[in-house]
Amino acid sequence: MNVFVVSREYAGIAEAGGVKNVVCSLSETLLKSGCDVTVFIPYYACTDTSSVKNLHDCREEVSFTVAGKKESVRFSEGIINGVHIVFLHHPAFAEKQGVYTYTEQEQIENPRHSKGEGHEDVLKLNVLFQKGIVLAARRIITDSPDIIHCHDATAALVPVFVKQAQGQSAEDKKYYGNTKCIVTIHNAGPGYHHNFKDIREAEFLTGLSEKILSCGMSGKRIEPFLLAAGTSTLTAVSPWYADEINSGDTDTDGLSEALKAKKIKVKGIINGIDAEKYDTGNPEVSLLPYTFCPERHDLKGKYLCRKYFFENYAAKNAKKHAENETLIQYGYLDEPDDSTVCITYHGRIAHQKGIDVASKAARLILDKKLNVRFIFAGQGFPELEMQFAAIAKDYPGRAVYIKGYTKQMARLSVASADFSLHPSYFEPCGLEDFIAQLFGTIPVANATGGLKKILDEETGFLYSPNTAEKLSEVLYSLIKIRAIPETNIFTSMIAYAAKYVKENYSWKNVAEKYYLPLYTELAGDEKK
Template identity: 30%
Template sequence: MKILFVASEGLPFSKTGGLADVMEALPRSLVALGHRVAVLLPRYRNTNAVAVAAPSLTIAFGNTLRFPAIIDGGSLRRVRYYFVEDPEYFDREQLYGVAGKDYPDNAERFAEFCRAAIEFSKNVWKPDVIHCHDWQSALVPVLLRTQYANDVAAQRVPVIFTIHNMGYHGLFPREVLKKIGAPETLFRVGAMEFFGKVNFLKGALNFSDYLTTVSRKYAEEIQTAEYGHGLDGVVRDRADRLVGILNGVDYAAWSPAKDKLIAAKYSPKDLSGKLACKKNLLEVFGLPPEAVNRPLIGIVSRFADQKGFDLIAEVAPDLLTEDVAIVALGAGEPKYEKMFHELAELYPEKMSVKVAYDNTLAHKVEAGADMFLMPSRYEPCGLNQIYSLKYGTVPVVRATGGLDDTIEPFDPGTGRGTGFKFQAYDGAALLGAIRQALDVYRNGAAWRRVQANGMAKDFSWRASAIEYARLYEVAWKSRNRKDAVTSN
């Protein structure tokens, strides 16, 4: 099949979060299965791509015309890359905003991107399926099924929409519809209206052929008020078209047997290199060498409430009375950065923090820590817990989203399981799970068993790509059967 990905970021050209990783790995995995794949991205200021300009498209914004160019970026590992170029909208310092604030014209920026994607799919690279990601590409299915409803060829192309994080809606004032040339009829409960505003994500939920999200558990969770961010009713209405497909991992980059960023390579058959990695990690974080005899807990994360740092703040004083050491790498909310600095001052022999995101250090934490802590309030998929399994760094996680799908609780009696989980979102439950892990750590044979179980797991992208390919086929057949309804 010919599959067109439409997204606001993708490696190796642009990145702010995990979406960019998916946009690199999933297309590549689909190509390996024999599909033809193109990726369409905005051309940002720092997009480094050998580019060949194509003719401009004409995009109608109400009474205004805009002329973004389609840039052919060529092929990389057999995936074709194209870019929407409009310097006024995309030649900026950051992708979505600066100083913690969104750009005020984000609705117009990504509306143009979506219109360009539709015209591109009609006139330049004609796909069998369009796969959109997050609110920035949400207008593709909305406009395709409304303003292009009479275009027979366009109505044969199904749109898959993936929700990477339900918390980001693309929420704008009602007047935006007029600015972007979208019909006022979209301002209704069954389309894009959301408490008096226009909700891009809601539009995609209503108009896409199929919805996916990045783990099976998260697909269940977003149908509840706790995790649905006000859209749980819409998701429940589309539950028969919702599929949870777990993100994969690029083991070419994240495997201790191949990793060039860690102090020593190691494998399930020979874990000796992991001790060298632990010693190196302690040195890099400035903890005393004798801490090598303590269980070392690693954290790599954005410091935010969503990631469970309010729980860490609650249990840290009790946890640091245990015979443990902790290293934390990340940045985010100032209150948590301050908390870690204060803990490091109070417990200089046990606690160290680096407020930054550094890919090399992230690899060192995965390789050198004994345990990896992820007590998230919600976690659509999560990747670090999967990396940790491969590195023999035992995850301690909350049973939510992808964390629940990927980590099996260890049972010392049977020797089965890959980590430690807790259910309730409270400090006592988190501390209980950590102490359970510490008890097993003190039993060397049991600890080696849980490490081996985790290192044997395979969450490569191939399995996920096969699931997506099956869904594309189902969606295409549904759109192209003789009695298919051509538009919503």
């Protein structure tokens, strides 16, 4: 099959959240399964093309109207790990230093653009991207797409523009005549919908008719996911999250109710993980300084990684920070001994992730004077970042916050710990729990959405309700058990969890079991 993949981010090229990993891994897996795969992505100021081979400009340029103004976009293309990448170029994207939000540097350059806030012209960006690739695809790629797989709300209008294009020219009608579209909802929570405030704004920006847009009304707003539902198949990134969307058991800012009213069901397909990219037996891949093998109960290297992390990132005079100006250390950790229990949170610093739950639970545990160390790592909203910074200040030697991101630091912060925290209020799938399990770290998670893939008391621990008191209660019990080194009963759980993830959640498994059958079903019998 010929598959087009549409996304605003892609691992190794332009990165923001977990979408980048899904799009990259699924595209590479589909390619290995025999599909022709082309990924469409905008070209930002932050785009990294160092791994893209044979990068060159396309001759094609298309012009169309957005927000009442004629806009022109051009394209370039190349290959990354065998996958065909097409970049859309426009000045509005070229000036963006972040994929979705303003960076600290952009705030310095223009105080009106606060770090972490979404781009003020985001709706225009989305339309430029989606409309541009639909109009230009047949000029760049000769063979018609069997499937166009669109990722998240920023690509959800592609099926609508495809349907519109079919009625505008004979060439487009022929090109897209047998094309089927899928829109994957990576996050249906408030703030992730990229909806238009009303039908007039949507009409002005997209050029779509009022008749078409009215199908996407949710209250006064025009909802891209709802518009996509009329012209594509909707999926979510785990069966549990799809169930929550369908039942209305998670906050979708009105999407669940609107879909239910139209009798539209979202299909859940779990995300996979490329376990080989986190191979703890290969330092060049894992980026960890020492090797170990959780499945074989070999954890010696894991604890050497902990020592390395403490010395180079978390100590009072950490060695690496002079070399790595992208990281800011708040507080420090005293060197642990064999009975010290290490607990980590790594990820986006956002309300969705339950930062306030993690912060309060950490304080409740630290107040008990246990032999425990807390590691907080990541970046996001400044007011939430400061919660972790405050803990590091209030509990010297027992809590550290590493603000910023480097891949090595992020992985070390997880591999160094005994337990990882996942107190998300809602979680479509979750990747950090997978990574933790591959690194021999036991996840402790709120029983919500995709985090329910953790097998309670088998591959990790689930808790409910999602309160600091409940989380601290669970952690206290685990700390008391883990603090006795000679009776570390978690070794078998660590081994089983790593093995379970590799066997059940490889992208090859997910693609062959779920995505390829769905593509085949949609494309028709002639593709079987």
